[in-house]
Amino acid sequence: MKTKRKIPSAPSVRRLPSYLTIVKQLQHEGNEHVSGTLIAREMGLESIQIRKDLAITGITGKPRIGYPVEGLVDAIERFLGWYDVQDAVLVGVGNLGSALMGYREFQSHCLNFVAAFDTDPRKIGARVHGIYVLSMETLEIEVRQWGIKIAVLTVPAEEAQAVTDILVRAGIEGIWNFTNVKLKVSDNVMVQREDLSSGYAMLSVMMKIKDKTVKKSS
Amino acid sequence: MKTKRKIPSAPSVRRLPSYLTIVKQLQHEGNEHVSGTLIAREMGLESIQIRKDLAITGITGKPRIGYPVEGLVDAIERFLGWYDVQDAVLVGVGNLGSALMGYREFQSHCLNFVAAFDTDPRKIGARVHGIYVLSMETLEIEVRQWGIKIAVLTVPAEEAQAVTDILVRAGIEGIWNFTNVKLKVSDNVMVQREDLSSGYAMLSVMMKIKDKTVKKSS
DNA sequence: TAGATTGTTAATCGATTAACAATC
DNA sequence: TAGATTGTTAATCGATTAACAATC
Numbered sequence: 001m002k003t004k005r006k007i008p009s010a011p012s013v014r015r016l017p018s019y020l021t022i023v024k025q026l027q028h029e030g031n032e033h034v035s036g037t038l039i040a041r042e043m044g045l046e047s048i049q050i051r052k053d054l055a056i057t058g059i060t061g062k063p064r065i066g067y068p069v070e071g072l073v074d075a076i077e078r079f080l081g082w083y084d085v086q087d088a089v090l091v092g093v094g095n096l097g098s099a100l101m102g103y104r105e106f107q108s109h110c111l112n113f114v115a116a117f118d119t120d121p122r123k124i125g126a127r128v129h130g131i132y133v134l135s136m137e138t139l140e141i142e143v144r145q146w147g148i149k150i151a152v153l154t155v156p157a158e159e160a161q162a163v164t165d166i167l168v169r170a171g172i173e174g175i176w177n178f179t180n181v182k183l184k185v186s187d188n189v190m191v192q193r194e195d196l197s198s199g200y201a202m203l204s205v206m207m208k209i210k211d212k213t214v215k216k217s218s
Numbered sequence: 219m220k221t222k223r224k225i226p227s228a229p230s231v232r233r234l235p236s237y238l239t240i241v242k243q244l245q246h247e248g249n250e251h252v253s254g255t256l257i258a259r260e261m262g263l264e265s266i267q268i269r270k271d272l273a274i275t276g277i278t279g280k281p282r283i284g285y286p287v288e289g290l291v292d293a294i295e296r297f298l299g300w301y302d303v304q305d306a307v308l309v310g311v312g313n314l315g316s317a318l319m320g321y322r323e324f325q326s327h328c329l330n331f332v333a334a335f336d337t338d339p340r341k342i343g344a345r346v347h348g349i350y351v352l353s354m355e356t357l358e359i360e361v362r363q364w365g366i367k368i369a370v371l372t373v374p375a376e377e378a379q380a381v382t383d384i385l386v387r388a389g390i391e392g393i394w395n396f397t398n399v400k401l402k403v404s405d406n407v408m409v410q411r412e413d414l415s416s417g418y419a420m421l422s423v424m425m426k427i428k429d430k431t432v433k434k435s436s
Numbered sequence: 437t438a439g440a441t442t443g444t445t446a447a448t449c450g451a452t453t454a455a456c457a458a459t460c
Numbered sequence: 461t462a463g464a465t466t467g468t469t470a471a472t473c474g475a476t477t478a479a480c481a482a483t484c
Contacts, residue, residue, distance in 0.1 A: 009451065013423050017415035021398050035465065044400050048453060051466065063459045063466045081422045095347075099317035105398075105415055129313075149425070174425045176417065180239050180323075182262050190428060192421035197235035197323055199394065203368070203410035204299045205231050207392045210408060227475065253441065266477060269442065281442045281483045 012053040013080075017109070018043060019053070020076045027069045035066035082109045089148050091163055092155030093118040093133050096178060100152060102129040111150070115142060139163070143170035152176045153183075230271040231298075235327070236261060237271070238294045245287045253284035300327045307366050309381055310373030311336040311351050314396060318370060320347040329368070333360060357381070361388035370394045371401075 022042050026034050036050040043050070054067065059075035061067035077083045090097055093116050100106070101113055116128060119136045126133050134142065143151070151167050153160060153175055160181040167175060174190045177183055183191050240260050244252050254268040261268070272285065277293035279285040295301045308315050311334050318324070319331055334346060337354045344351050352360065361369070369390050373381050378399040385393060392408045395401055401409050 007427065008423060010420065011451070013419050014413070014416035017419050018398060018413060037465070042400060046453070047465085049451095052452080055467075061466055064464050065460065066465070079423075080419050081426050086422075095317035095320040099313035100414075102313040103414065106418070109415060109418060111418060150421070173428075174421050176421050180236060182260060188428065188432075190421060190424040192417050192424065194417050195232070195236060196318075196321065197327060198232035199410050199412050200324070200327060200329060201231050201235050201298050202228065203392050203394050203408060204304075205226060205297075206408040206410065207367075208299050209225065210391075210406065214406075229475070255441070264477070265441085267475095270476080273443075279442055282440050283484065284441070 008056045012056055015043075015045075015053055016057070016076050016080060019050070020073065020080075020082075023069055023072050023076070027073060031069050033066040034069050034072065036061070038066070080109075085110045085112045086150055087112050087114045087146065087148055088150035088152060089114060089139075089143060090116040090131075090152040090154065091118075091136070091139065091167070092153065092159075093120075093123050093128055094154060094156075097152070097154035098128050100154065100178075101131050113152075114146065114148065117142075136163075140166050140170045143167060143172060147171070149173040150176070152178070154178045157181050226274045230274055233261075233263075233271055234275070234294050234298060237268070238291065238298075238300075241287055241290050241294070245291060249287050251284040252287050252290065254279070256284070298327075303328045303330045304368055305330050305332045305364065305366055306368035306370060307332060307357075307361060308334040308349075308370040308372065309336075309354070309357065309385070310371065310377075311338075311341050311346055312372060312374075315370070315372035316346050318372065318396075319349050331370075332364065332366065335360075354381075358384050358388045361385065361390060365389070367391040368394070370396070372396045375399050 019039055022039055023034055036047040036054065039050045040047040054072070057075040057079040059067055059072050088111055090101055090113050097116065101116060113131050116131050116133045117136050117139045118124060118133050123133045124135045149172060151172050153163065155163050157179050160179040161183060164175065164183045164185060168185055168189055172189065175183065175185070175192070177191050177193045180195060185191055237257055240257055241252055254265040254272065257268045258265040272290070275293040275297040277285055277290050306329055308319055308331050315334065319334060331349050334349050334351045335354045335357045336342060336351050341351045342353045367390060369385050371378060371381065371393055375397050378397040379401060382393065382401045382403060386403055386407055390407065393401065393403070395409050395411045398413060403409055
């Protein structure tokens with residue numbers, strides 16, 4: 001049991017998908033090796049950071065040569081668990097929910113939506129990006145029956161906790177939460193919360209600071 | 219010139235929109251004051267972190283009482299520049315682009331889409347969530363003419379840099395980049411890059427770690 | 437008054453960056 | 461061989477957490 005029980009750093013994990021995209025592209029172009037230096041340039045980061053990040057996947061490179069492209073793709077996908085298909089449900093077929101169902105990149109990350117759920121009778125029975133929309137009433141039974149482990153939550157804030165309770169009861173293990181609600185779940189259920197507004201906050205502040213700097217210097 | 223030239227920490231800035239949502243809700247419910255402790259409970263964080271974060275907006279509270287709800291909303295919105303309307307264009311009317319145009323929360327953050335742009339003749343002339351879709355050919359002239367400062371970029375990766383070059387030439391100052399491309403821009407243009415996959419990477423890793431822990435202990 | 441909460445200063449923790457020997 | 465690149469160890473930087481006096 002040589003398990004290195006070390007929790008990987010969140011910033012590193014978050015950068016891995018970008019590295020994966022770059023390396024897959026290089027693989028597609030027929031490259032055999034890739035250096036941390038090259039990835040760094042592509043990302044606008046320092047090469048030392050790339051090496052540190054890649055180290056958590058267990059890949060090793062060769063001085064002067066770099067990392068084997070194929071081995072690196074494997075290592076990242078294995079580390080993230082993105083090598084065999086994960087079935088998931090999406091709950092809340094609004095604008096954002098529909099967009100996520102159609103987001104191509106998730107397929108290449110082995111995230112597979114088997115069904116979507118909504119309360120709106122006009123949506124139920126329809127197909128969105130080829131995925132059937134089922135009645136919310138059947139959510140618990142379907143999730144349990146098919147043993148779905150992952151749910152993407154794109155319902156209105158008011159419904160978020162109620163839907164979550166159903167999902168947890170049905171045996172869900174991970175919730176990707178796009179609502180701005182802090183979900184209460186038993187601690188064997190993992191929740192990843194996304195906040196679309198936080199990126200806009202960053203942009204706003206960056207622009208404001210630049211503005212001030214310009215005004216000051218002129 | 220008593221300008222405290224101190225760059226606010228990114229994690230703090232990113233949390234502010236969530237605080238704003240909570241405090242606005244409390245305001246709506248008629249509360250006069252709110253404590254850091256309460257916000258902390260609502261967010262699942264420590265109260266000291268809330269106090270530290272709020273401090274960057276310049277708000278001050280009163281011991282035992284907390285922060286004035288109205289003053290706090292003001293302070294956060296002022297700090298983020300979310301108090302008067304910012305006109306923006308969206309480029310790339312795909313699934314994600316359409317979803318962002320319809321995302322209600324942005325309106326309350328004073329982000330206003332005046333037009334969208336696409337190359338697809340079937341989309342041009344249509345309206346999406348009430349916003350007209352114009353031809354990409356007119357992008358440069360429209361952005362320049364109306365003095366638009368902010369662009370949301372949701373085009374395919376292959377087009378990202380070319381569109382960016384047009385935007386920069388037209389005088390754009392901030393780009394909210396949803397493509398997985400590191401954009402090259404002159405350094406007076408701010409770019410905020412979003413990576414939807416990074417959240418899924420986090421969820422995947424959290425679930426994998428939990429899995430191992432469970433297996434180990436059983 | 438008593439005690440909850442703020443704001444400040446200090447301590448800890450974790451992530452990034454630097455330095456450099458090993459090596460392909 | 462020469463020099464670019466890796467992986468490791470140490471240093472720096474920044475964010476979070478702790479402690480606590482001030483005070484409403």
